[in-house]
Amino acid sequence: MTRKIAIFDTTLRDGEQSPGASMNTEEKLVIARQLLRLGVDVIEAGFPISSPGDFESVRRIAELAGDQATVCALTRAVEKDIDSAADALKYCKRPRIHTGIGVSPSHMRDKLRITEDECVERAVKCVAYAKKYVEDVEFYAEDAGRSDYAFLARVIEAVIKAGATVVNIPDTTGYSLPEEFGARIEYLMNHVDGIENATVSVHCHNDLGMATALSLAGVRCGAAQIECTINGLGERAGNTAMEEVVMAIKMHGEELDAHTDINTREFIKASRLVSSITGMGVQANKAIVGANAFAHSSGIHQDGVLKKRDTYEIIDPADVGAGQSQIVLTARSGHAALKHRLEELGYELEGEPLDQVYDAFLNLADKKKEVYDEDLESLVNERERNESALYSLEGVQISCGFPLTPTATVTLRNQADQVVTACEFGTGPVDAMCKAVNKIVQVDNDLTEFSVQSVTRGIDALGEVTIRVTAPDGDVYTGRGADGDIVVSSTKAYLNALNRLLNDKQGKRG
Numbered sequence: 001m002t003r004k005i006a007i008f009d010t011t012l013r014d015g016e017q018s019p020g021a022s023m024n025t026e027e028k029l030v031i032a033r034q035l036l037r038l039g040v041d042v043i044e045a046g047f048p049i050s051s052p053g054d055f056e057s058v059r060r061i062a063e064l065a066g067d068q069a070t071v072c073a074l075t076r077a078v079e080k081d082i083d084s085a086a087d088a089l090k091y092c093k094r095p096r097i098h099t100g101i102g103v104s105p106s107h108m109r110d111k112l113r114i115t116e117d118e119c120v121e122r123a124v125k126c127v128a129y130a131k132k133y134v135e136d137v138e139f140y141a142e143d144a145g146r147s148d149y150a151f152l153a154r155v156i157e158a159v160i161k162a163g164a165t166v167v168n169i170p171d172t173t174g175y176s177l178p179e180e181f182g183a184r185i186e187y188l189m190n191h192v193d194g195i196e197n198a199t200v201s202v203h204c205h206n207d208l209g210m211a212t213a214l215s216l217a218g219v220r221c222g223a224a225q226i227e228c229t230i231n232g233l234g235e236r237a238g239n240t241a242m243e244e245v246v247m248a249i250k251m252h253g254e255e256l257d258a259h260t261d262i263n264t265r266e267f268i269k270a271s272r273l274v275s276s277i278t279g280m281g282v283q284a285n286k287a288i289v290g291a292n293a294f295a296h297s298s299g300i301h302q303d304g305v306l307k308k309r310d311t312y313e314i315i316d317p318a319d320v321g322a323g324q325s326q327i328v329l330t331a332r333s334g335h336a337a338l339k340h341r342l343e344e345l346g347y348e349l350e351g352e353p354l355d356q357v358y359d360a361f362l363n364l365a366d367k368k369k370e371v372y373d374e375d376l377e378s379l380v381n382e383r384e385r386n387e388s389a390l391y392s393l394e395g396v397q398i399s400c401g402f403p404l405t406p407t408a409t410v411t412l413r414n415q416a417d418q419v420v421t422a423c424e425f426g427t428g429p430v431d432a433m434c435k436a437v438n439k440i441v442q443v444d445n446d447l448t449e450f451s452v453q454s455v456t457r458g459i460d461a462l463g464e465v466t467i468r469v470t471a472p473d474g475d476v477y478t479g480r481g482a483d484g485d486i487v488v489s490s491t492k493a494y495l496n497a498l499n500r501l502l503n504d505k506q507g508k509r510g
């Protein structure tokens with residue numbers, strides 16, 4: 001039997017740190033359900049001290065997970081962070097506190113302004129403090145990828161003595177080369193007294209496009225846990241993509257002496273869910289989950305695949321949940337059929353929320369006859385976006401064309417239930433719409449990205465618009481909106497981005 005490698009998902013924590021990928025608690029719960037379907041071993045649900053929203057997400061995900069997965073909360077090496085994490089995990093069946101400190105010369109000297117001795121002392125102190133609350137304490141040695149081997153070994157040995165059950169060796173800046181990172185893990189395996197009493201974890205970033213290779217190098221040399229995210233979401237260039245590292249282990253399990261317990265058939269669903277909730281699209285040529293990952297276009301390749309699939313395909317698409325027959329719903333499909341399909345897609349809706357999605361579904365089915373999974377995901381997400389909205393769209397009317405001056409009239413409802421209308425001119429229809437919305441909402445922002453994508457195929461497909469806005473403090477917010485009319489989608493997307501910005505700033509002030 002090969003070694004079991006634990007999969008630690010951090011989509012909801014490191015993944016959420018991607019600019020513009022912030023999620024609310026309900027959205028995180030939808031993703032957490034899918035992570036449980038995937039069978040991940042650990043869900044890092046958030047950083048409780050960072051905001052009331054993060055605290056609540058950790059608490060609710062802990063409740064949801066029961067004993068199906070360990071739920072982990074991040075902290076700095078600071079007592080009040082650890083208190084908050086312990087509080088959020090109070091009713092968790094399998095709680096883990098993830099605490100740690102920077103260990104590279106750059107982090108100690110320039111960020112923390114501490115000596116090596118002080119670093120070891122703080123590392124030990126935070127593990128011992130967390131240990132008062134939970135048995136399972138993971139220590140992260142931030143920027144371990146650029147740390148001194150001997151000093152890293154000294155810190156790791158000390159925290160294991162203090163009770164750390166898992167020691168995380170992150171390549172925080174994605175700096176390492178795979179052979180070197182593997183050698184670092186090997187060094188720890190051979191030089192740390194008591195290393196056999198802890199699980200060694202790897203947490204790699206993708207700044208040089210090598211996060212998957214680094215994680216596998218770590219596994220080859222003794223790591224037994226990989227920290228990763230769906231679609232490789234994460235800070236800057238992202239983290240190790242779960243679908244990549246798990247499929248690589250599945251393909252090369254014997255050589256790596258490793259296996260995972262992940263249900264790989266859930267990957268495509270997970271990828272689509274995370275992309276649609278965060279607004280972070282997946283590039284078409286992305287390994288495993290990209291739209292072209294199993295598409296063969298050259299004649300020679302097509303000929304080969306038709307003769308025998310494995311001439312050009314190393315993975316059976318069905319193994320990752322790709323190319324499965326789509327159930328198409330129509331206006332004749334009832335409540336039960338919709339509910340059932342939504343559950344298969346990862347959404348559990350009852351009562352009024354289900355009725356609202358059903359109404360929207362009937363509306364759409366009237367217009368476009370066949371409703372695909374992507375349309376349903378879009379309708380559910382649209383409903384969730386409206387639920388947390390401070391401003392909701394009552395109407396939008398645009399006049400544009402040649403030689404007209406584009407004009408937009410937008411009507412919004414605010415939280416005090418007042419309906420306000422504004423009219424503006426612009427250089428184009430979207431510019432005019434944004435100006436009209438800004439006149440009502442009055443929040444400083446810069447629209448930095450705008451893209452339209454059709455949700456499914458055909459002329460009657462829903463058009464999904466993604467908009468990114470930057471607040472004056474540099475924070476980025478993503479908004480999405482879907483409709484058969486792309487001017488309406490654009491208005492919904494812009495409003496969604498502004499609602500997120502306002503909710504976030506209010507939450508932070510709260």
Ligand code: KIV
Nearest residue numbers: 014140142143170172
């Ligand atoms: O990249 C990193 O070092 C991290 C730690 C907080 C685990 O995300």
Ligand code: ZN
Nearest residue numbers: 014172203235
């Ligand atoms: Zn990280």
